[in-house]
Every structure is written in structure tokens, then in C-alpha cells.
Amino acid sequence: MNAHWGQRVAALLIAAFLLLFLVIPVVQVIFVAFQAPATGAFTLVNFQDFFNTSLFREAFWNSLYVAVMSVLVATLFAMPLAYFTTRFEFRGAIIVQTLGIIPLIMPPFVGAVAMQLLFGTNGSINLLLEEWFGINIPFMEGLNGVIFVESIHYFPFILINLSAALNNIDRAMEESAQNLGASGIRLFRRIVFPLAMPGYVAGASIVFLKVFDDLGTPLLLNVNTLLAPQAYLRISSIGITDPMGYVISVILVLFSLFAMWIAALALRGKDYGTEQRGGGGLAKRRMRPWEGILSYGVIGLILLLVLSPHIGLTLLSFGTIWSFSVLPDGYTITHYLEVFEQSPQFVTNTVLYASLAALIDVTIGTAIAYLALRTKIIGRKWLDYTAMAALAVPGVVLGIGYLRTFLGVHLPWSGEPLSNWWVMLVIALSVRRLPYALRACTAALQQLSVALEEAAENLGAGKLTTVRRIVVPLMVGGILAGFVTSFATAAVELSTTIMLVSRESDAPLAYGLYVFMQTAAGRGPGAALGIIAVVIVGVAAYLSHRVIERGHKARGLADEY
Amino acid sequence: MTEHTGMARKHAAGVSIENVNLYYGKNHVLKDVSLVIEPGEFFTFLGPSGCGKTTLLRLIAGFGNAKSGRVRIGGNDVTALPPWKRDVGMVFQSYALWPHMSVRRNVAFGLEERRLPKPEIRRRVDAVLELVGLSELAERRPSQLSGGQQQRVALARTVVVEPQVLLLDEPLSNLDAKLRVQMRQELLELQRKLALTTIFVTHDQEEANTTADRIAVMDAGVVQQVGTPAELYDKPANRFVASFLGIANILDGQLARENGTAVFHSKSGISVPLSASQIPDRATGESCSIMFRPQSVATQPAAAPDSRAGVTMNGVVRHREFLGNLIRYAVTVGESVILVDDAHKPNQPSFSVGTEVRLSLATAQVVVLTG
Numbered sequence: 001m002n003a004h005w006g007q008r009v010a011a012l013l014i015a016a017f018l019l020l021f022l023v024i025p026v027v028q029v030i031f032v033a034f035q036a037p038a039t040g041a042f043t044l045v046n047f048q049d050f051f052n053t054s055l056f057r058e059a060f061w062n063s064l065y066v067a068v069m070s071v072l073v074a075t076l077f078a079m080p081l082a083y084f085t086t087r088f089e090f091r092g093a094i095i096v097q098t099l100g101i102i103p104l105i106m107p108p109f110v111g112a113v114a115m116q117l118l119f120g121t122n123g124s125i126n127l128l129l130e131e132w133f134g135i136n137i138p139f140m141e142g143l144n145g146v147i148f149v150e151s152i153h154y155f156p157f158i159l160i161n162l163s164a165a166l167n168n169i170d171r172a173m174e175e176s177a178q179n180l181g182a183s184g185i186r187l188f189r190r191i192v193f194p195l196a197m198p199g200y201v202a203g204a205s206i207v208f209l210k211v212f213d214d215l216g217t218p219l220l221l222n223v224n225t226l227l228a229p230q231a232y233l234r235i236s237s238i239g240i241t242d243p244m245g246y247v248i249s250v251i252l253v254l255f256s257l258f259a260m261w262i263a264a265l266a267l268r269g270k271d272y273g274t275e276q277r278g279g280g281g282l283a284k285r286r287m288r289p290w291e292g293i294l295s296y297g298v299i300g301l302i303l304l305l306v307l308s309p310h311i312g313l314t315l316l317s318f319g320t321i322w323s324f325s326v327l328p329d330g331y332t333i334t335h336y337l338e339v340f341e342q343s344p345q346f347v348t349n350t351v352l353y354a355s356l357a358a359l360i361d362v363t364i365g366t367a368i369a370y371l372a373l374r375t376k377i378i379g380r381k382w383l384d385y386t387a388m389a390a391l392a393v394p395g396v397v398l399g400i401g402y403l404r405t406f407l408g409v410h411l412p413w414s415g416e417p418l419s420n421w422w423v424m425l426v427i428a429l430s431v432r433r434l435p436y437a438l439r440a441c442t443a444a445l446q447q448l449s450v451a452l453e454e455a456a457e458n459l460g461a462g463k464l465t466t467v468r469r470i471v472v473p474l475m476v477g478g479i480l481a482g483f484v485t486s487f488a489t490a491a492v493e494l495s496t497t498i499m500l501v502s503r504e505s506d507a508p509l510a511y512g513l514y515v516f517m518q519t520a521a522g523r524g525p526g527a528a529l530g531i532i533a534v535v536i537v538g539v540a541a542y543l544s545h546r547v548i549e550r551g552h553k554a555r556g557l558a559d560e561y
Numbered sequence: 562m563t564e565h566t567g568m569a570r571k572h573a574a575g576v577s578i579e580n581v582n583l584y585y586g587k588n589h590v591l592k593d594v595s596l597v598i599e600p601g602e603f604f605t606f607l608g609p610s611g612c613g614k615t616t617l618l619r620l621i622a623g624f625g626n627a628k629s630g631r632v633r634i635g636g637n638d639v640t641a642l643p644p645w646k647r648d649v650g651m652v653f654q655s656y657a658l659w660p661h662m663s664v665r666r667n668v669a670f671g672l673e674e675r676r677l678p679k680p681e682i683r684r685r686v687d688a689v690l691e692l693v694g695l696s697e698l699a700e701r702r703p704s705q706l707s708g709g710q711q712q713r714v715a716l717a718r719t720v721v722v723e724p725q726v727l728l729l730d731e732p733l734s735n736l737d738a739k740l741r742v743q744m745r746q747e748l749l750e751l752q753r754k755l756a757l758t759t760i761f762v763t764h765d766q767e768e769a770n771t772t773a774d775r776i777a778v779m780d781a782g783v784v785q786q787v788g789t790p791a792e793l794y795d796k797p798a799n800r801f802v803a804s805f806l807g808i809a810n811i812l813d814g815q816l817a818r819e820n821g822t823a824v825f826h827s828k829s830g831i832s833v834p835l836s837a838s839q840i841p842d843r844a845t846g847e848s849c850s851i852m853f854r855p856q857s858v859a860t861q862p863a864a865a866p867d868s869r870a871g872v873t874m875n876g877v878v879r880h881r882e883f884l885g886n887l888i889r890y891a892v893t894v895g896e897s898v899i900l901v902d903d904a905h906k907p908n909q910p911s912f913s914v915g916t917e918v919r920l921s922l923a924t925a926q927v928v929v930l931t932g
Contacts, residue, residue: 172657178644179622179651180671180722190670194661 004375004463010367011377017364018386022431025401026393030253032404033246046243056230056244060251062143063227067212069147071204074155077302078203082159084295086166089284099303100159102310105537107492107510108153109216110530111309113517115149116140116221117322118312124326145221150211152306157210158203165199166192201266209259213252213394215495216510220517227252231396232498240403249397256392310534316527323520335524339532342525345505346512347532350491353422353508357429358486361437362479364430369441369475370467374450384438391435399499402428420502428500429490436489437482444478445471484544488537509533573600573758574635574725576621581630583616590616591627592782598760600635603752605761607769608779609805614762615654617779618728621760622651635725645674650724654731656715658703664690664714665699671722689721692751709740716748720755727752727759733768745772766806770794778802800930803852808889810858810899811930813850816840825851825929829896833872833924841931850930855889855902857926863917873921878912892918 036043050056081100085093118124119139126136139148169192177191215228224233231248238244287295317335319328339346368387372380390398406419418424448471456466472479494510501507504515509529516526576598583591591613598604606614619625621632623644631640639647650671658667665686672682690696693713703711712732719727732748733741749772752759763769769776770790778785778793778801786798790806797803800811814827816835823840825833833851863875876894888911890901901920903911912918 170655170657172653172655173659175622175624175644176651176653176657176718177659177670178624179647179649180718181645181674182670183643183645186674191659195659197661 006464007371007375007377011371011380011383014364014367014371014383015379018383018431021427022390022393022398023386025398025405026253028404029246029249029397029401032243033250035243037241037243046247050244050247053244055225056248059225059227059230059248062225063212066143066146066150066226067208069143070150070154070211071158071207073147073151074158074207075200075204077151077155077306078158078162080295080298081302082162082166084299086163087284088291088295089286090295096299096303099307101156103153103306104156105488105541106153106309106313106530106534107216107494108149108214108309109220109494109510110492110513110533111153111313112145112149112217112220113523114312114316114527114530115152115309116145117316118308119148120145122323127326140221142223146218146223146226149217149221149309150214151207152309154207154210155306157206158200161199161203161206162196165196168199169195198266202263205259205263205266209256212255212259213396213495215394215396215498216514219498220514228394228396228495231400232495235400235403235499240400240407245400249394249400252394252397253392256394260392313527313530313534316523317531319524335528336532338525339528343504343512346507346509346529347536349422349507350509350533351536353426353429354487354491356426357433357490358437358483360427360430361434361486362441362483364434365437365441365482366445366472366475366479368438369445370471373442373445374453374471384442387438388435390431393432395432395493395495395497396499398428398432399496402496402500419500422506425497425500425506425508428496429493430486432493432496433486433490436485440478440482440485441475444475444481447478448474480544484540488540491536491540492533509536573756575600575602575758576726576760577631577633578617578621579631579633581617581620581627581632583613583620583625583627590782591620594630594782594784596777596784596787598758600758601756603749603759603761603772603774605763605769605773605776606779607763607766607773607776607805608785610764612779613782614764614779615730618651618730618760618762621726622649622728623647648722648724649726649728650719650722651728652715652719652730652732654734656703656711656732656735658711658714658718660703663700663702664695664706667703667714668718668721671718675722685721689717692720693717693747708736709744712736712744713747716751720751720757725758727757729759729761731762731764733763734765741768748772770806778805780805796928797852798931800850800852803928803930808855808900808902809852810855811850811852812897813848815848816929825849825927827851827897829894831872831874831894831897833922833927835924835927835929839925839927840929851927852930853922853927855900856887857923858899858901859921859923860890860892860901860903860912861919861921863919865919871921871924873919875917875919878914878916878918881912881914890918892920894920 033046034042034044036045051060078100081096084090085096090096116123120126121136121138121141123140125139129135129137138144173191173195174187177187182190213228215232218224218226218229219232224230227248231245231252234242234248235245315328316322318331318333320330320332322328364387368380368383371377372384402424403419406424407417409418410416411418411421452474453466453470456470457463461469491508492510494514497508497511498514501511504512507515509532513526513529513533516522516529576596578594578596581591581594582589594613594617606617608614616625620627621634623639623642623646627640631638633639634647634649659670662670668686668689669682672685677685686699687696690699693716695710695713695717698706698710703714706714712735715732729748733744736744745768761769761772773790775787775789776793777787780801786793786802788796793802794806797806797809803809803811812825812827812829812831812833814825814829814831817824817826823835823837825835827833835851874894876892876899878890879893879898880891882889883905886905887902888905890903890912892899892901899920905911
């Protein structure tokens with residue numbers, strides 16, 4: 001089959017887009033890290049400088065410490081939820097699993113300030129603890145705060161992967177061990193746990209990567225001795241020429257790649273769930289009464305904890321004054337009015353940027369999926385790999401790359417640097433979220449039988465007509481899922497946004513939230529913005545869920561293939 | 562092998578199942594099942610999918626709860642014992658080899674759980690791997706083995722603990738046809754060598770016939786008949802057994818006594834005289850059915866003189882199937898369709914569709930069905 005000219009043009013356009021907006025900026029960053037600032041010659045001196053500076057050494061170890069501790073604490077949250085709900089006949093298992101996912105629809109920085117008010121030294125919980133027991137637990141002191149907030153937000157990655165792994169274990173795996181004399185803890189330790197391990201490692205490495213790269217949470221908690229904030233602060237205060245920001249970027253990218261490699265290694269060839277046939281899932285056991293009380297208690301506590309950012313944010317957005325008290329003094333809606341009267345552009349910009357970015361993502365995602373799965377165009381796999389590589393690029397790094405690459409290019413009509421143009425922010429967001437949309441589109445296309453397209457061609461439809469009338473309509477569920485994932489995550493993106501936004505009138509919600517949260521007076525409106533963000537993302541997720549479900553029913557026949 | 566593996570006859574134990582009833586929700590899966598399996602016997606549960614055979618096997622292993630009834634192994638009531646205390650070895654349909662362990666670790670598992678000393682575990686694992694011909698592959702992971710090899714590992718892992726009873730849940734169903742025949746011979750050899758009481762679950766009658774000492778045919782949660790393969794084929798107790806094992810011609814009608822002998826009159830007008838020994842007591846005078854196999858009927862050209870013994874009848878060939886060693890005709894006689902197998906030899910004339918033929922039925926081979 002010879003590639004259609006239209007396919008070639010599409011492939012070239014996508015390649016140019018990825019080259020210009022992903023590869024060149026990132027390569028630029030890496031390149032600068034190895035350049036002597038004065039001469040431009042290749043050197044390792046920047047890295048030497050980095051590790052000779054005690055502040056950076058501290059930031060490096062802090063980042064590692066925070067990421068590892070967050071994984072451990074997230075495991076503490078996820079493990080009981082996953083284990084109880086998959087292993088026992090558990091009433092409300094679905095509710096637990098659903099509530100467990102909720103933190104994901106809000107990025108950690110949004111709830112960070114609310115968490116300080118709930119768990120800080122003078123926060124609600126400590127005020128109560130002091131009153132009742134005379135103790136004060138430093139949940140939110142320095143690095144603790146970052147670890148606490150990050151693990152609460154990212155533990156669902158472990159929960160999802162671990163639950164899936166436990167559910168995928170063939171029941172016969174467990175039964176054959178019982179048949180050979182194993183039971184109880186030994187059975188768990190020797191059979192169940194090792195079989196669920198790949199899923200756990202995959203989830204844990206995502207948490208590690210997310211925490212290691214996160215910029216927003218440490219900034220909002222004012223903990224700056226971490227790598228991502230250091231990179232941001234160097235670039236924004238000293239300037240685009242300072243090499244330290246680039247060195248940190250290279251380190252961030254390396255650790256991201258490392259985490260992704262570990263995840264891939266854990267999962268490679270160890271898809272135990274689908275390897276063998278037989279009944280699915282572990283045998284579920286009825287709990288004894290005391291077990292039931294204990295596990296419901298533990299789960300209730302965990303759920304309360306992981307939902308506390310949402311609870312705190314809601315209180316903060318409706319509260320009048322909330323300081324040195326368990327709950328706000330009074331309640332009001334003025335914060336919301338303030339947001340809508342004074343800076344409605346935060347909300348409108350967010351919807352505009354996130355929609356455009358998501359549109360770009362599903363367009364490119366569908367095209368790459370089609371090129372990779374249905375054509376033999378040379379380099380089709382590379383389009384896929386390059387687009388997916390964006391996963392390993394932290395937001396800070398992409399932001400720095402854009403500044404470096406596009407600062408010198410000026411818009412012809414206003415003379416403004418290209419990197420300050422809001423369209424660049426949209427493109428940056430779309431590049432960062434492209435992997436999600438691409439995976440959704442690829443999965444949708446993989447489920448489509450080629451015979452459906454061949455039937456259309458057999459009846460006289462050309463390639464383009466076939467794509468337009470057969471492929472895209474049948475992929476619509478996957479495309480929509482990709483759109484919503486891209487939209488929802490782009491709507492609350494902060495780390496690239498904060499680097500590229502040049503003025504408040506162009507800023508999206510995440511940036512506004514960050515600015516508001518800087519001052520005590522801005523916390524109320526900031527929290528209101530946060531709640532608005534959660535609502536936007538939540539509504540998008542719900543709508544997509546509905547549409548996808550309806551699509552499934554309508555396409556019942558097509559799914560048979 | 563028996564000497565140095567230490568797998569001994571003393572372990573062979575009988576199994577008895579007494580009035581077992583089991584439900585999945587409202588679904589009555591096992592209906593008052595009773596069976597006795599002798600020590601050292603190769604016993605097969607045979608039936609279509611959903612007949613309860615796997616449920617019954619799992620019940621013996623301790624998986625699943627019966628509403629009523631007992632299970633005894635070697636005379637001991639094990640009904641209340643959990644799976645890990647039963648000392649029965651089960652080979653799962655999916656093999657259930659643990660993918661995170663090597664072949665050796667898989668096979669050693671049961672011995673380790675029995676807290677045997679390390680040198681003994683090593684010796685017994687080596688012996689059993691040699692027995693199944695997998696010594697070379699001991700350090701491989703299950704995913705690196707072929708289907709037949711995985712099957713042997715599953716078997717080795719189970720027999721190495723010297724269980725009192727060996728349970729096999731459709732162990733050959735994941736293998737291709739050729740390997741299946743080879744594996745079932747190996748399985749039978751191994752069973753004879755170890756003298757293990759073995760219960761084998763299958764839906765494949767050929768598999769059951771070629772391996773089993775005795776077969777329990779099951780349908781809809783009920784044991785339909787127990788017997789040797791030949792007994793079941795030649796003297797099926799009911800319509801289900803007759804048609805599940807091989808091809809059967811079944812005619813419905815009435816049994817009438819005439820002058821001391823009995824004659825069966827089919828609804829379609831065929832009369833078959835039966836001897837006293839063929840008639841079960843309770844069938845007399847009732848509406849009943851008779852069954853005969855296609856090879857119990859012989860064909861002749863319709864014009865040929867009546868030279869054969871038995872019942873003769875004329876019919877027309879409606880279909881013919883060439884099966885190599887034989888030709889199967891579907892012949893309409895009145896309203897009945899009778900299947901007839903003629904042995905096929907080269908250069909021998911056969912009947913074509915539409916030809917009128919004369920059939921003669923060997924009445925001594927007719928069986929009266931009671932259900």
C-alpha cells in the first residue's frame with residue numbers, strides 16, 4: 001500500500017509541529033546546560049557549579065526525599081483501600097474506589113493553602129489537638145507539608161494500579177496455592193503480593209515522577225529549596241541566561257526518564273493478569289464483625305484525609321475570616337462575586353486555552369493514531385514516540401525551553417516576543433497533554449476492525465472519505481475521552497503556565513489562583529477560583545462519562561468486532 | 562520411579578460423595594449427588610459444560626460450600642476442612658502456574674508449605690521433574706514453556722506432594738489435538754505408575770473413554786449413570802447418556818406384551834420384537850423409547866430377498882456422509898430418520914441419495930431406555 005499524499009502531508013505537518021514545539025525547545029535546554037555561559041563551548045562546569053552550591057545540593061536531596069516519602073505515604077493511603085475493597089465482600093467498595101479517585105481532578109497546589117489552614121501549626125486540627133491533648137503535630141512544617149499534600153493528591157495512581165493488579169490475578173493462582181497447603185499471611189506474601197507488585201511499582205513510579213517535577217505545590221507552600229522551584233526562581237529572578245535553571249532541567253528530565261523506565265521495566269512481560277486463562281479476581285471473603293469495624297474505620301479516616309483539601313478549600317472559599325480558629329468565623333459568597341467582577345478573564349481564559357489545547361491534542365492524536373496503525377508511512381512510529389516523550393518533560397523544563405527558543409522571535413504586528421503571546425501558552429499546554437489524548441485515540445482505533453474501513457473502500461470510498469465517514473465517527477468515544485483528559489489537566493496546569501504568562505489579562509485560572517494565594521486577603525477569592533476549577537474539571541469529566549456511555553450503547557453493534 | 566520418589570501406594574485413598582446439594586444463589590448446581598470412587602481408580606466426570614462436573618471436583622478440593630451432604634476421603638469426613646488441610650492435589654484447567662517463580666520454585670511450593678527439610682525438597686523436586694521429563698527446564702519461568710510443558714509442570718507440582726487423591730480439571734483442553742492424545746497417554750502412565758486415585762473432569766467423550774476405569778456421566782447437576790466406558794456405550798440408562806456417548810438412533814413408542822415376548826411399536830410404525838432380558842421391569846406396558854447404534858443396522862438394496870435376521874424395513878436415503886472408514890446414511894423409514902453406518906472398503910458399491918434401501922436391525926443390540 002502506497003501512502004496517500006494526504007497522509008504524507010499530515011505526517012509532515014505533525015512532525016514539524018512536534019519538532020518546533022517539543023524537540024527544539026527541550027534540546028535547546030539540554031544544550032545550554034552543557035554550554036559555557038561565556039564562550040558557548042561544551043563543558044560540564046555548570047554541573048560542577050550546581051553540585052558545589054550548597055543550596056542546590058540541598059534542593060537536590062530535598063527533592064529526592066520529598067518524592068520518596070510521598071510515595072511511601074501515598075502507599076499507606078492506597079494499600080488499605082485497594083486491599084480491603086478487592087479482597088473482601090465489601091459494602092460500598094465502588095464508593096470507596098470512586099472517592100479515592102477524586103483527588104486526581106484537582107492538582108495539589110490548588111488545595112495546598114487550604115491544607116495549611118486545616119493542618120498547619122495554627123490550623124484547625126492542631127488547635128483541636130492542642131485543646132484536647134496539648135500536642136501539636138507538624139504536618140505542614142517545611143518539607144512535611146509538601147509530602148503531605150502531594151501524597152494526598154497523587155495516591156490514586158497507586159490505588160488504581162494496585163487495585164487493577166489485584167483484580168487481574170487469576171483466582172486459580174490463589175486456589176492452587178491453597179490446594180498445596182498455603183493459607184493466610186503466607187499465601188499473601190508468597191503469591192498475592194508478588195503478583196500485584198508490577199502494578200504497585202507502576203503506580204509508585206508515576207507518583208515519584210509527578211512529585212519530583214511539581215512546581216506549584218512547593219511554591220504555594222513557600223518551600224523553595226526543591227529543584228523545580230529553584231529552576232523557576234533562577235529563571236524568573238536572575239534571567240534566561242543563568243545556566244543553573246538549565247542544569248536543574250536536565251536533572252528533572254533524567255529523573256523523569258528514570259521513573260518511567262522503572263515503570264516500564266516493572267510492567268514489561270509481567271502482565272500477569274492476562275497471561276493465563278481462568279476465573280478473574282481473588283476470591284472475596286466475608287469479614288468478621290471486628291474486621292469490618294476496623295476496616296471501615298481505617299477507610300473512613302483515609303477518605304476524610306484525602307478529601308480534606310476539597311473540604312478545606314470549600315470552607316475557605318465561603319469563609320469570611322479564618323485564622324487561629326477551627327472553622328471560619330462566618331460564611332459569605334463575596335469571594336465568588338469578587339472573582340467574577342474583578343477578574344472574570346481567569347475563568348474565560350482557562351476555558352478558551354484548555355479547549356483549544358484539547359482540540360489540538362485530539363486532532364494530532366487522531367492523526368498520529370491513524371498514521372501509526374493504518375499506514376506504512378516511514379517514521380510513523382517516531383511520531384508516536386516523540387509525542388509520548390512529552391510525558392518525560394516536566395512543565396518547568398518546557399517553559400524554560402519556550403522562553404529560550406521564542407524570546408528572541410518577535411510578533412510582526414506588536415513587536416512583542418513570541419513567547420509572551422498567549423497562543424504559545426496554548427501550544428505548550430497542548431504539547432504537555434498530547435500523550436493523554438494520543439493514548440485515548442490509539443486505544444479507540446485499535447478496537448476498530450480494519451474490515452470496517454475495507455468495506456467502505458470496497459464500496460468506493462476514498463481514503464479521506466473513509467476516515468471522515470467511518471473511522472472518526474466510530475472513534476468518537478475515544479476522541480472525546482482524550483479531549484476531556486487533555487482539557488481537564490490543561491485547565492489546571494501551573495508549571496508551564498507560570499513561566500509563560502506575561503500579564504494578568506492573558507492569564508488562566510491556575511495562574512490567578514497562584515497570584516491570589518500570595519496574600520492573606522487573596523485567599524478567599526483564590527479558594528473560590530480553586531472551587532471553580534474543580535467544578536469545571538468535574539463537569540467535563542461527568543459529561544464525557546455520559547457521552548461515552550451513550551456512545552457505547554449506540555454503537556453496540558460496532559463494538560462486537 | 563516409585564522407589565526413589567517415595568510416592569507410595571499407601572496414599573491411594575477412596576473418595577465418597579454422599580447426597581451433596583450445592584447452590585449458586587438460586588441455581589441448584591449439584592442435585593443430591595452421591596458417588597463412590599475406589600482407591601487407585603482413574604475416575605472421570607463427563608458431561609457438557611454447565612453440568613456441575615467442575616463444581617463437584619472443586620468441592621472435593623474444598624473450594625465452594627455444599628448446602629448439604631458429606632465428602633469423605635480415605636474414610637475421613639473432610640466436609641468442614643479448608644482446602645489447605647485436605648491433602649488432595651488439583652491440576653487447574655489454566656494450570657495456574659505462578660509466573661513470578663521458576664519451574665523449580667513452582668514445584669517446590671507445596672513441599673515448602675509442608676515445612677520439609679531443604680535436602681528432601683530438592684531431592685523430590687529433582688525426581689518429579691525427571692519423571693515428567695523437565696529436568697532441563699527447571700530454572701525457566703512458566704511463560705518460557707510450551708503448553709505441553711506447562712501442563713507437565715502443573716502435574717509435577719501437584720503429584721510431588723503425594724496427595725491422597727489427584728484431581729484434574731480439564732487438564733488437556735488448552736492443548737492442540739495431537740498433543741492432547743500424547744498427554745493423555747502420559748497422564749495415564751503416570752497415574753498407573755503412582756497408583757494415585759485420580760478424578761478427571763472432561764467434556765470430551767473420547768478423552769473419557771480412553772483414560773477412565775469408570776465414568777460418571779453428569780447433566781444438569783445430576784449423575785445420570787456410572788459405569789465403565791463400554792457399559793455406558795452399550796447399555797446407556799437414558800436418552801441423555803445414549804446421545805452424549807456416540808451417535809444414537811432413538812425411537813419413541815409403546816411396549817406391548819404378545820404371547821410371552823414383548824414387542825416395541827414406535828409412533829412412526831416400526832415394530833421391534835424384544836427378548837425378556839432386554840426389558841427392564843418397570844418399562845413394561847408403558848410408553849418408552851428404544852435406542853440402537855448406527856452400526857447395528859445393515860443395508861441391502863431394496864430389491865434383495867429378505868435373507869437377514871432381525872427386523873427389516875424399507876426406506877429412502879436422504880443424506881450420505883463419507884467419513885473414510887465408514888459411510889453414514891440418513892434413511893427415512895415412514896416418519897423416522899434412521900442413521901446407518903456402513904463400513905467402507907475401496908471399490909465397494911454404495912447407495913446414493915434418493916435410492917430405496919432395505920435396512921435390517923439386529924434386535925439383540927437394541928436397548929430400552931428408561932428415561
